[in-house]
Amino acid sequence: MVVIGARLIKVADIRTSLRTGDLAIYAVTVICVVFLNLLEGVMIGLALAAAHVLWRVLRAPIHVHRPAVPSSPWRVTIAGSCSFFALPKLNGVLQSVPAGADAVVELNADNVDHSFREALLAWQLQHQATGGTVNLEEHGNTVFQDAAHQAPRREDATELPLPPRTEPLLDGINKYHRRSAHQVRPLVHDLAEGQNPDSLFVACIDSRVNPNLITSSGPGDLLTLRNIGNVVCSHGQDASIDSALSFAVNGLGVQSLVICGHSNCGAMKALLAEADGADHSSLGPAFGRWLDHARPSHTAVLAGHPVGRQAAAAGYGTADQLAMVNVAVQLAKLQDHPVAGPALEGGAVPRACSMTLPLQASSGSRPMASRTWTQPLKQRSRAAHWPAGSCPGGSVP
Numbered sequence: 470m471v472v473i474g475a476r477l478i479k480v481a482d483i484r485t486s487l488r489t490g491d492l493a494i495y496a497v498t499v500i501c502v503v504f505l506n507l508l509e510g511v512m513i514g515l516a517l518a519a520a521h522v523l524w525r526v527l528r529a530p531i532h533v534h535r536p537a538v539p540s541s542p543w544r545v546t547i548a549g550s551c552s553f554f555a556l557p558k559l560n561g562v563l564q565s566v567p568a569g570a571d572a573v574v575e576l577n578a579d580n581v582d583h584s585f586r587e588a589l590l591a592w593q594l595q596h597q598a599t600g601g602t603v604n605l606e607e608h609g610n611t612v613f614q615d616a617a618h619q620a621p622r623r624e625d626a627t628e629l630p631l632p633p634r635t636e637p638l639l640d641g642i643n644k645y646h647r648r649s650a651h652q653v654r655p656l657v658h659d660l661a662e663g664q665n666p667d668s669l670f671v672a673c674i675d676s677r678v679n680p681n682l683i684t685s686s687g688p689g690d691l692l693t694l695r696n697i698g699n700v701v702c703s704h705g706q707d708a709s710i711d712s713a714l715s716f717a718v719n720g721l722g723v724q725s726l727v728i729c730g731h732s733n734c735g736a737m738k739a740l741l742a743e744a745d746g747a748d749h750s751s752l753g754p755a756f757g758r759w760l761d762h763a764r765p766s767h768t769a770v771l772a773g774h775p776v777g778r779q780a781a782a783a784g785y786g787t788a789d790q791l792a793m794v795n796v797a798v799q800l801a802k803l804q805d806h807p808v809a810g811p812a813l814e815g816g817a818v819p820r821a822c823s824m825t826l827p828l829q830a831s832s833g834s835r836p837m838a839s840r841t842w843t844q845p846l847k848q849r850s851r852a853a854h855w856p857a858g859s860c861p862g863g864s865v866p
């Protein structure tokens with residue numbers, strides 16, 4: 470047995486078990502093999518491993534965090550598997566929150582069973598009776614309320630409905646500092662001395678368009694320029710756009726210029742409504758003047774722009790047809806711009822493209838239309854447009 474036990478010992482296995490926290494199981498297995506017999510030693514090792522896995526699966530990291538400043542709430546973080554196994558720890562942690570204090574419970578659970586839910590709700594009522602407040606925030610995939618109606622189960626990742634917030638911006642800032650700032654800070658720290666973004670991303674100011682979200686990018690990746698209707702003005706008409714283009718191309722040397730439109734765009738609807746005689750003077754004269762930059766897009770639609778015809782043939786409504794033509798027209802403006810044009814022509818900026826983001830769930834998540842060119846620009850065909858709905862590559866290159 471000693472010989473067999475000695476043969477079982479491998480330095481690589483010891484190192485691996487040391488890293489994975491299984492060294493004790495490994496040692497007990499070897500000892501049992503040596504002092505009992507091979508079969509019993511292996512069986513004991515398997516039983517210990519199974520128990521260890523069960524403990525890891527069933528444990529729920531539950532912690533309480535004292536407020537950094539007196540005006541902040543106490544914070545209770547709950548993660549993992551929230552079952553009756555975790556009740557002793559849950560009760561111990563919740564009792565450490567002082568009576569009458571404000572508290573936030575962040576639930577990031579794999580699953581929640583009925584007993585855990587009941588215990589948490591009971592404490593919530595008890596704590597509120599002392600004059601305190603309890604704000605329950607769900608961040609995971611498992612919906613807390615479901616524990617009252619069904620067996621605990623893990624859910625696929627989904628977007629949970631957010632609770633109504635009394636002060637959305639302040640609540641969001643607080644949540645960011647509680648949950649994400651420590652993860653983002655090292656990344657931002659690396660960028661503190663300078664930025665090297667890949668792209669200038671021109672998008673509408675519409676609150677439903679989130680450039681970083683739809684491009685899976687983060688701090689330092691995109692230089693973002695936003696305005697009503699995602700337009701590029703002709704040179705000299707808007708210092709903001711001219712300077713942004715100059716800073717992106719000449720200052721930072723971006724590799725891509727991107728025009729991003731979207732469906733259901735208010736600016737496009739305003740252009741169409743205006744053509745039907747609607748008056749939007751209530752929005753002020755500046756709004757009307759700004760729409761001047763997008764009016765050529767409407768003219769292009771009326772003139773039978775190929776992107777508009779293809780979008781119409783694909784079944785898109787008039788506003789979305791105009792949105793798709795608009796990004797194509799703005800893209801063409803870049804070619805004529807004294808900063809962007811030569812950079813694209815000479816290859817200093819090798820890529821320019823446009824996309825129209827569908828907001829409707831039925832439209833899927835792929836851009837509705839995309840137009841891309843790469844250098845040399847002279848070889849591209851102005852008439853070549855991909856049909857709406859077929860985005861080569863599926864996303865911005």
Ligand SMILES: [Zn+2]
Binds near residue numbers: 675733
């Ligand atoms: Zn818009």
